[in-house]
Amino acid sequence: MPDDATTERPRLRPLIVAAAERLAAAGVGSPLPDAESLAAHVLGTDRMRLAMVPMVEQDQADRFEQLVAQRAARIPLQHLTGTAAMGEIELAVGPGVFVPRPETELLFAWALAQLETLPHDHQPVVVDLCTGTGALALALAHARPDATVHAVELEPEALSWARRNADTRIADGDTPITLYADDVTDPDLLADLSGRVDLLVSNPPYIPDGAVLDPEVADHDPHRALFGGPDGLDVIRAMVPTIARLLRPGGATGIEHDDTNGAGVATLLRAHDFTAVAEHPDLAGKPRFVVATRPGKL
């Protein structure tokens, strides 16, 4: 006699394949990875281990179908799973805060490498402007427990996500960061840190006004997290003199930008006497962040 309880359980792979077809038809850019991520989320495992789960319970299949329907309605994957990654940490995300993007990992990796060039006995001072969930600040604090990390965010909802993530990191044993509710375009920002900062990173709002965006972005990332004025440079333009003031001689900055603005950001930095100005592409080969150094040495 076959075991009914076993034979009636839904098979996972056909559910995933059907979900991926539904997501593709809805215009989702990465249908199979998204279907697998949602299945892994429902099953409390990770995508690489799905092959070890040939069959699922009916209530798990139902929950998966609900999430696939939401994803087909173009709700961001990370809002459905509740998390996004940066470096070695996971961040809680949801409505009211920008979802950290994989391309920002490149700026994070550059920042970590930059910290490694400092003398071993130097305790770095790091600033993250426009921190959102706290992604860059918290990932850097996790990787470099010896660093003192300061992070600035203007929007109260985003700041509350950053506080929640910062509390989680403290509970996991990371060095606390300092969060500021402040406007990065204020010329007096972080006055106490003037000339003391070793490394300043920023992934600010940088999309030129009027750009056409996918529904996941346009309908779910906060407007203020995305748009940077007519040419996308309004926030960066206002931040550059402040970055010049905050960095110590020899201190470095990395600023993420719209793919139309690599040369524009480099020009702004050179106009404020930064040296070693260099443009960096993302994994698709598009200009994504510019780095620069203050003249002088530690």
Ligand SMILES: C[S@@+](CC[C@H](N)C(=O)[O-])C[C@H]1O[C@@H](n2cnc3c(N)ncnc32)[C@H](O)[C@@H]1O
């Ligand atoms: C593109 S999101 C990036 C968030 C985070 N750095 C990341 O990489 O995930 C930009 C963030 O800047 C914040 N922001 C926009 N204008 C700001 C301002 N003038 N001062 C401080 N934060 C600002 C937004 O609320 C948003 O959280």
